Amino acid sequence: MGTFREVSAAACFLGIVFSIMGNMLPSEKFSGQLRVIFALVMLLVIVPRIIGADISIDFGGADVYSYEAANEAAERILNEGISRNICDSLEEILRNENIYPLEISVNVNNSPDGSISIISAQIVLGSSDSTNVKRTEQIAREALEIDEVTVQTEARE
Numbered sequence: 759m760g761t762f763r764e765v766s767a768a769a770c771f772l773g774i775v776f777s778i779m780g781n782m783l784p785s786e787k788f789s790g791q792l793r794v795i796f797a798l799v800m801l802l803v804i805v806p807r808i809i810g811a812d813i814s815i816d817f818g819g820a821d822v823y824s825y826e827a828a829n830e831a832a833e834r835i836l837n838e839g840i841s842r843n844i845c846d847s848l849e850e851i852l853r854n855e856n857i858y859p860l861e862i863s864v865n866v867n868n869s870p871d872g873s874i875s876i877i878s879a880q881i882v883l884g885s886s887d888s889t890n891v892k893r894t895e896q897i898a899r900e901a902l903e904i905d906e907v908t909v910q911t912e913a914r915e
Contacts, residue, residue: 772800833868840874841866844902848879851901857890859883860912864902878906885911 845862861882
């Protein structure tokens with residue numbers, strides 16, 4: 759912040775000096791040349807201070823996300839969306855087979871090369887569907903093309 763004050767003070771001071779000297783000229787003939795000289799002097803005074811300064815901006819404690827944090831957040835949101843879509847599709851497949859799951863969750867991996875792989879799936883059935891556990895596992899494994907499928911029953915509350 760001190761550098762900004764120094765640059766501002768130098769610019770104001772030079773501006774005032776240049777205005778006074780510009781008004782003291784006897785003719786307009788030299789005003790263009792004098793303005794070029796004044797501009798060069800101003801650049802010579804201000805630019806080295808800006809270049810040599812460690813300029814940083816304080817956001818008053820505001821959280822500023824790094825590229826890595828933003829990338830991680832975007833990847834998490836993408837994985838959640840993909841997982842939600844797969845869960846919805848699997849639920850529709852199961853409902854077509856007259857199996858009504860209480861909850862479905864799917865773990866996915868979104869690789870940097872753009873490929874998406876399903877790691878595992880967990881399905882919760884109501885207690886009345888306990889006879890459909892093996893059938894649900896088989897349908898989910900075939901639909902998702904994975905071996906890691908867990909099906910459990912839970913009493914409705």
